[in-house]
Amino acid sequence: MNQLAEELNAILAGSTAGRLLSDLGKHMYFPKGILTQSAEAGEKAHRFNATIGMAYEDGKPMMLDALREALPTLSPEEAVAYAPTGGVMALRKEWKTAMSRKNPSLAGKSFSLPVVVPGLTAAVSYISDLFIDPGDEVVIPDMHWPNYRLIVEERKCAKGVTFPIFSLGGYNVKGLEAALHGTKGSKAVCLLNFPNNPTGYSLTLKEADAIIALLVALADGGRDVLVIADDAYFGLQYQEGLLRESIFARLADAHERILAVKADGPTKEDYVWGFRTGFITFAGKGLSEAAQDALVKKTLGIIRSSVSSSSGLAQHLLLKALLYPGYENQKTRYRKVLEGRYRAMMDYFSKRELPSCLEPLPFNSGYFMSFLCKGISAEALRVELLEKSSIGTISMQDKYLRVAFSSLEEEHIPEFLDIVVASAEKLAKKA
Ligand SMILES: Cc1ncc(COP(=O)(O)O)c(C=O)c1O
The missing domain is CATH 3.40.640.10 (Type I PLP-dependent aspartate aminotransferase-like (Major domain))
Known part of the structure; x- marks a missing residue:
């Protein structure tokens, strides 16, 4: 060793x-090899520094013009240099x-x-x-x-x-x-x-x-x-x-x-x-x-x-x-948007009686919720939603259907859930 x-x-x-x-x-x-020696040179090699595997011009890392244009607020050290x-x-x-x-x-x-x-x-x-x-x-x-x-x-x-x-x-x-x-x-x-x-x-x-x-x-x-x-x-x-x-x-x-x-x-x-x-x-x-x-x-x-x-x-x-000064405020705003989508899901579940084949599992946070599919295949439901209604969801273990409510607009959530419910009911009738 x-x-x-x-x-x-x-x-x-x-x-x-x-x-x-x-x-x-x-x-x-x-290892203490190249990186440590480069770090030492960074502090002491003021005349010539020939340690770093990057290309320099006029004391700065070379940076393509296209990148300078795309990243005008970043220095070459920030934009293209190796990070430690x-x-x-x-x-x-x-x-x-x-x-x-x-x-x-x-x-x-x-x-x-x-x-x-x-x-x-x-x-x-x-x-x-x-x-x-x-x-x-x-x-x-x-x-x-x-x-x-x-x-x-x-x-x-x-x-x-x-x-x-x-x-x-x-x-x-x-x-x-x-x-x-x-x-x-x-x-x-x-x-x-x-x-x-x-x-x-x-x-x-x-x-x-x-x-x-x-x-x-x-x-x-x-x-x-x-x-x-x-x-x-x-x-x-x-x-x-x-x-x-x-x-x-x-x-x-x-x-x-x-x-x-x-x-x-x-x-x-x-x-x-x-x-x-x-x-x-x-x-x-x-x-x-x-x-x-x-x-x-x-x-x-x-x-x-x-x-x-x-x-x-x-x-x-x-x-x-x-x-950035507005960082926390913007995060709060985005968080509220996601919370609105969560509330729209909860609101639907509180008002609508779901078919017995579709049980929403507990959820209170994050990006997702999952349905437990009972007596129907979650994969069949996923394919049905995709093929017949152009709706994308994820099936897991053929038992669970995962919905990323984070990526649905709040106003589309009732329509989305109506289609999930109708499609599940259709499969349950066939089963
Ligand atoms: C629970 C969990 N952990 C880790 C990750 C991976 O995150 P990253 O994209 O930063 O690798 C994900 C991404 O979906 C996730 O859901």
Whole structure:
């Protein structure tokens, strides 16, 4: 093993994070080679700097005129230069400050500097690289973003252990507990996502308390617990009494044996889907700053050995957006538009009796809601909607029909739902 990896492992030795590392995670380190020498030269090589693999003219990175015209407010350094492996430092600091503001429970708690990765998919995938070995079990609700399967089961050769997400009209806390208890070994790993894709469900405050309590009890029992919080749809809650902050904030100092890792980013929150920017952040009770930094360095190794660094252009644009005077107001306005679409859906369901073949599952947040299709095939319904009415939806497991109400105009929602209902009734009659 490389000596730098051994040094990081020594810092993490004896900690929950150290025990949770996968084989790949143990081997990871951030090389001191080209990047460190370039950084040193950046500070001291004032005469000639021949370290950087970029092309310079008159002291600036070369930039095509077409790009200068398209990006008139950005300097060449912002627009076309490489970003550091861990991301633009000013953006990382700003995101960390914003995280504290958006998650009141983080007040006074220690957590790492977020590391920039190319989107939340990469965040979940890289966290899995660091902590999940082939054969490990990862607890995930049965209704989840399907890419988790590709990452956990196919890429990491681990096993996804599912539990029914709902019980008695709310989150199935007992199911999560039983699934975690049913996993073997010293590690217990779960991947939680609120607001959830595909259900659009966020925890109530009571459910959140119950989940924290069960995770703490698991840790008290001697397991090392890894909780991955996928906060892709952060902040889009539309009802009272819901957990509006990340469960990561509650877990950041919950127990010495709990490591919380947050995957978040601007993709959905800041309406920049194609930016490919996300963040990974670590926290845990007793996770020293040196240990946080060791985890960050291991993450840099994962990035350096896969994509090397994330888009600098997107990071500089995002930083400008975060610092823009009207940023919060515009986000509030967009959030209200999505909330209006949510209310239009709820309004329809409160006024219309739905056929028994179509049951809307609980939803209170996010971009989506799902119908449970009973006695009819969700895939047949999807095809019917597409072929006969030119309406696009997503079928999952042939049981669920997912609707992204986020992308429907509020005034079109009754008409859209009328057609979904009529099409489901038609299929039910044939069945
Ligand atoms: C729950 C969840 N996590 C992660 C992602 C991926 O986000 P990104 O586009 O930033 O990779 C998505 C995207 O749909 C998602 O729904």
